[in-house]
Amino acid sequence: MNAIQSFGIDKQYENHVALHPLDLTIPEGSVFGLLGPNGAGKTTLLRIINQIISPDNGSVSFYGQNIRSSDSRHIGYLPEERGLYKKMKVGEQSMYLAQLKGLSRNEARKRLHWWFKKWELETWWDKKVEELSKGMAQKVQFITTVLHEPKLLIFDEPFSGLDPVNAALIRDEMLRIRKEGATIVLSTHRMESVEELCSHIALLNHGEKILDGTVNEIRESHRNGNFRLLYRSNEPITLSLPDQVEMSQNLRDFNKGICIAEIQSIKLNSSEIISALAHQVDTIRFEEIIPSMNDIFIKSVKK
Amino acid sequence: MSPFIIIALREFTTRVKNKTFLIMSILGPIGIGALIVIPALLSSGDEDPKKLLVVDNSYLLVGTETISEHSFQYLNPEEFDEKSAISAVREKEIYDGLLFLPPSVNGDPDFILRNTRLYSKGDIGIDLTRDIERRLGKLATEEKLKINGVDPSIVKNSTTVVNIKNLNLTENGSEASSLVLKMAIGFGASFFIYMFVFLYAAQIMRGVIEEKTSRIIEVIITSVKPTQLLLGKIIGIAGVGLLQFLILITFSTVIYYIAGSLLLESDITQITPAQISSAGGLKNGENQGVINQIIEGMNSLDIPSLIGFFIFYFLGGYLLYGALFAAVGSAVDAEADTQQFMIPLTIPLLITLMLSTPMMQEPNGNLAIWLSLIPFSSPLAMMVRLPFGGVQTWEIVLSMLLLIIGFLGTTWISAKIYRVGILTYGKKASYKDLYKWLRRK
Numbered sequence: 001m002n003a004i005q006s007f008g009i010d011k012q013y014e015n016h017v018a019l020h021p022l023d024l025t026i027p028e029g030s031v032f033g034l035l036g037p038n039g040a041g042k043t044t045l046l047r048i049i050n051q052i053i054s055p056d057n058g059s060v061s062f063y064g065q066n067i068r069s070s071d072s073r074h075i076g077y078l079p080e081e082r083g084l085y086k087k088m089k090v091g092e093q094s095m096y097l098a099q100l101k102g103l104s105r106n107e108a109r110k111r112l113h114w115w116f117k118k119w120e121l122e123t124w125w126d127k128k129v130e131e132l133s134k135g136m137a138q139k140v141q142f143i144t145t146v147l148h149e150p151k152l153l154i155f156d157e158p159f160s161g162l163d164p165v166n167a168a169l170i171r172d173e174m175l176r177i178r179k180e181g182a183t184i185v186l187s188t189h190r191m192e193s194v195e196e197l198c199s200h201i202a203l204l205n206h207g208e209k210i211l212d213g214t215v216n217e218i219r220e221s222h223r224n225g226n227f228r229l230l231y232r233s234n235e236p237i238t239l240s241l242p243d244q245v246e247m248s249q250n251l252r253d254f255n256k257g258i259c260i261a262e263i264q265s266i267k268l269n270s271s272e273i274i275s276a277l278a279h280q281v282d283t284i285r286f287e288e289i290i291p292s293m294n295d296i297f298i299k300s301v302k303k
Numbered sequence: 304m305s306p307f308i309i310i311a312l313r314e315f316t317t318r319v320k321n322k323t324f325l326i327m328s329i330l331g332p333i334g335i336g337a338l339i340v341i342p343a344l345l346s347s348g349d350e351d352p353k354k355l356l357v358v359d360n361s362y363l364l365v366g367t368e369t370i371s372e373h374s375f376q377y378l379n380p381e382e383f384d385e386k387s388a389i390s391a392v393r394e395k396e397i398y399d400g401l402l403f404l405p406p407s408v409n410g411d412p413d414f415i416l417r418n419t420r421l422y423s424k425g426d427i428g429i430d431l432t433r434d435i436e437r438r439l440g441k442l443a444t445e446e447k448l449k450i451n452g453v454d455p456s457i458v459k460n461s462t463t464v465v466n467i468k469n470l471n472l473t474e475n476g477s478e479a480s481s482l483v484l485k486m487a488i489g490f491g492a493s494f495f496i497y498m499f500v501f502l503y504a505a506q507i508m509r510g511v512i513e514e515k516t517s518r519i520i521e522v523i524i525t526s527v528k529p530t531q532l533l534l535g536k537i538i539g540i541a542g543v544g545l546l547q548f549l550i551l552i553t554f555s556t557v558i559y560y561i562a563g564s565l566l567l568e569s570d571i572t573q574i575t576p577a578q579i580s581s582a583g584g585l586k587n588g589e590n591q592g593v594i595n596q597i598i599e600g601m602n603s604l605d606i607p608s609l610i611g612f613f614i615f616y617f618l619g620g621y622l623l624y625g626a627l628f629a630a631v632g633s634a635v636d637a638e639a640d641t642q643q644f645m646i647p648l649t650i651p652l653l654i655t656l657m658l659s660t661p662m663m664q665e666p667n668g669n670l671a672i673w674l675s676l677i678p679f680s681s682p683l684a685m686m687v688r689l690p691f692g693g694v695q696t697w698e699i700v701l702s703m704l705l706l707i708i709g710f711l712g713t714t715w716i717s718a719k720i721y722r723v724g725i726l727t728y729g730k731k732a733s734y735k736d737l738y739k740w741l742r743r744k
Binding site: 014047050052053069072075076077078079081082083084085086087088096097099100101141144 | 306523
């Protein structure tokens with residue numbers, strides 16, 4: 001089943017189109033990366049899914065049913081622009097947000113204490129929000145987003161402003177929550193976290209979807225027959241290449257005694273190339289260069 | 304619990320727990336109590352009797368040994384001039400001051416009075432100065448009458464104090480009316496509503512701006528509809544306003560009674576006009592008529608139903624304007640940007656407040672009737688009219704109905720602007736933008 005499926009949703013404002021008719025499928029249990037440069041329509045899409053705004057046309061289904069306002073209890077959304085009431089105490093504030101998501105006071109307190117204990121925030125319960133560091137406020141916001149154990153979690157730039165330790169903490173929690181069956185949508189610019197976490201992605205640009213699929217499919221489809229060969233030698237060695245294989249460069253590495261050859265071939269696969277080259281040099285490593293999500297992102301957006 | 308109630312409760316409790324609320328609730332009634340008590344304390348005249356030296360060159364005060372409890376000691380004007388009299392006062396501890404009247408020129412009493420001086424060691428008290436002024440004025444008047452050949456006793460005998468008793472014709476016969484009291488209550492109530500509406504409507508606005516600038520709004524509207532948030536906020540703050548009002552009323556009443564009984568050593572509810580005028584230090588009968596009127600007027604007014612109407616019109620006005628203030632808050636990024644939208648919101652109430660005097664002159668005239676029907680002015684205008692009586696039942700019903708329709712209308716409009724405004728940052732909104740937001744699906 002799909003957690004979210006959109007059918008031709010679009011959104012137009014007075015003087016610009018925020019979203020062109022969009023069909024999007026977010027499979028249940030996936031970690032879905034929603035990518036795109038600033039102003040691509042990601043926030044508009046997320047707001048439509050969260051029913052903060054309604055699309056001009058089209059519809060959204062949530063686990064197979066037309067989405068209803070009561071479904072917001074099964075969605076957790078951490079917006080990019082997020083804040084807390086500065087003058088409120090951390091505990092009070094978390095209780096308030098939890099109750100708005102439909103948890104009873106007792107249940108909210110129980111779950112919050114579990115989380116606060118786990119992340120060693122207990123001493124902050126009675127402190128005011130304005131005393132929190134940015135990272136700590138982020139953690140509190142993460143907790144209040146996942147506290148009601150939603151089926152669908154949407155994180156917009158969840159790692160911004162976090163140090164590597166806290167970023168890892170939150171990443172691990174996401175993976176744990178996913179293992180328990182939740183679907184996660186991740187909107188981010190940080191391509192390394194996309195590669196690390198996401199099973200599926202969609203790339204938006206100027207309000208249009210220009211790419212989507214599983215991360216593996218997309219990376220496979222962007223293979224362009226580039227290979228890299230590392231070998232031991234003080235000077236580059238001229239290699240005799242099989243047909244339909246070209247050398248793009250052959251240079252001495254900064255490391256002494258190592259050279260790198262970059263080879264281009266559309267027709268041959270890596271085992272065919274390595275068998276042709278392996279006996280010519282003292283090979284250290286041979287690999288296919290699969291473009292990173294970052295490369296794919298930049299290439300697709302610039303197209 | 305529905306999200307609406309959770310929101311209203313948060314708005315209510317965070318404000319009630321706030322120090323400002325506590326201070327306002329305590330200082331407000333104390334302030335009002337002080338307004339009632341301090342003038343009474345001041346006029347109750349517990350001053351020490353003063354001893355004054357008098358150099359009376361004009362022999363105007365001749366024969367006056369005391370004024371109230373203060374005593375005069377005369378110096379021979381032929382032996383003492385102003386300077387030597389001053390040094391005499393300085394030397395002798397028992398004297399508190401010197402009253403110096405210069406010699407008259409051409410027997411003109413006004414010249415004497417213009418140049419009369421009262422020197423004192425320390426504070427001589429405003430009452431004594433007034434008493435001396437009054438005595439001198441009276442003596443000078445007698446002098447002038449004599450100069451013009453009129454016997455002062457004729458004038459004294461023919462002076463008349465008039466206090467007409469106003470009576471309202473009602474269904475139950477006639478009852479005492481007190482114009483002064485009605486004006487005071489009408490103006491006081493409408494001024495209070497004016498203050499309360501802006502005080503609490505501005506709180507809604509500030510709350511909206513806070514949520515917007517802190518970006519918590521983005522988090523909250525994933526759980527609740529913007530309209531729910533807006534209504535919860537409006538209702539929660541209305542609760543704060545009502546509580547504040549109740550505290551104010553209760554506290555003020557308590558302070559009034561305690562202070563009253565301490566001051567008068569008797570139960571204020573059973574007091575007679577004569578008691579007040581003697582205890583309040585009113586020395587002559589001219590104020591007695593007013594006090595009579597106030598006490599009779601209080602009895603003639605239906606205070607509980609006036610309080611009821613006050614609460615209705617306060618709430619109605621607050622809801623009407625509060626919703627609009629919320630829309631303004633949603634359209635801006637900071638309080639400093641609200642100015643352009645605030646002016647049209649503050650003007651209707653301000654004008655109504657300024658028109659309260661003409662309305663009081665003709666409480667059932669066209670101006671008063673129209674203003675008490677239009678929802679934007681009725682909360683003030685109706686409170687001005689009600690104490691005077693004579694407001695038709697249909698007028699009250701229509702006015703209340705229109706006010707209810709009015710605030711439902713402004714809430715509906717505001718909700719539409721609000722739901723777009725809260726998600727719009729950076730760009731400074733214009734009236735044109737607000738109109739576009741209003742029309743957005």
